[in-house]
Amino acid sequence: MVRRSAALFLLLGLSPLAAALAGTGTDAVPFMKVDTGARAAGMAGAFSAVADDASAVFHNPAGLVLLERSEAMFSHSEWLEGIRNECVSYAHVTGNDWAFGAGASMLFSGSMAKYDRSGASAGSFTENEGFASAAAANRLGENMAAGFAVKGIYQKLDQESAAAYAADAGLLYHDYSWRFAVGVENIGSKMKLYREEFDLPAGYKAAAAWRAYDPLWVTAQVTQRPSSGFSAALGAEYGFLVRERDTVYARAGYLAGPGADAGSGFSLGLGLGNSKFKLDYAFTPFGDLGNAHRVSFSLRFGEDRDTLRSRDAGSGPYKKRYKAKGETWKEQKRELEKQDRRKTEERKRRENPYFTW
16 A cells, blocks of 8 residues: 555656556656646646747747747646646747747655555655756748747656656647647657656647637647547636726636546636736646646736837838837838838939939
């Protein structure tokens, strides 16, 4: 018999220890399959096509181009029996077609009882694991984007430790009403623990999001993992304007497949935010095992993308800053091009007095 928290680790797939002792294969650092951020968790992980906040570093790096301002996010998750997950991520907006991001996530198990093969107590052990990621995304025209991320991964189980590296990549199509995404995650080296080698939890994703009307997103995502097969998630998010600048968000989701085996598959979420900050919460029930709670806080700062683009346009090939407030970068660029054409026509008239239209 084992301590309940150790059993939870095995049931939820958060430790390869049992498989290592039994000589069977499983994923290393499987907590990398757990949803990062309360907003995504409240939508059951159906988030790769939405991915328009700093957690895009984890879900789909191509989504970094959707942010209007730079953003920092801090997330705390209380799992079961004291298991907790801490995350931090940052998205950096630029005045060109590039966006950048970075993030880190750590899982802490606390102390768990350890038993030998005969069932006798053998003291206690802890499992800590985590990764750090750096990402970049680029616009591929008006409605397309691509993103790429690299990760360094670490896992410590009892007295054993290991490290690995991996990469994520994603493509995103976006317009006002629809977003479509495909991506791969955790493609990299193996980790060796207890003389056994473990694959990383690689995944292949496809997702779609529909803005049914302005405050409502409906999302769907399918994920295939070589170690556990297919899972499917559905999610929704609705925003209620409660004051001139503040919005309350309600979220719900359902996950079907291997990732839902330890619980009902349902999740719920709430959020409150404005142009400067957002506070999100997600609740996931696991029946007799208990409940999981996640909280995220996001802070947006700096100038928006259009302002940065306008500044870059002013110092670029047009060599002129436009001070007209309220104009977007595209509007300013069109006006500059019109002025260039008028100057060209005037120069032609001066050079050739017979030149007329």
